[in-house]
Amino acid sequence: MTCPLCHQPTTWEGNTWRPFCSERCQLTDLGAWATDRYRIPGPDLTMDSSLPDSLEEDKDLETP
Template sequence: MTESTANTVPKTYPCPCCGTQTAWQNNKYKPFCSDRCKLIDLGAWANEEYTLPAESTPFSDEL
């Protein structure tokens, strides 16, 4: 593949919400494929669906 050919083939990646292969260049919704997936992810974040496991601290019952 020549350098000029590499520039014409857009790089793609899976949308983190739905998995659809999406072009990175000129994508105003990146890293998502669409406004819909972007809003679904925002709603999941707002509903606190994204959490990390945490251990309780020794003084957490005193709060």
């Protein structure tokens, strides 16, 4: 099989870092994962903070 990260030939049996070829590739993949997970809340938080803002503005307009 081939390493999903660097696409170099790697062995499955006895491979501590399978399906990757080396610890470096495994760590790199985990890092990419973490980066992806951190990237998702970014835009979400921006949208979340803008939503209550517009809701509060609506309230202010309706209250008087």
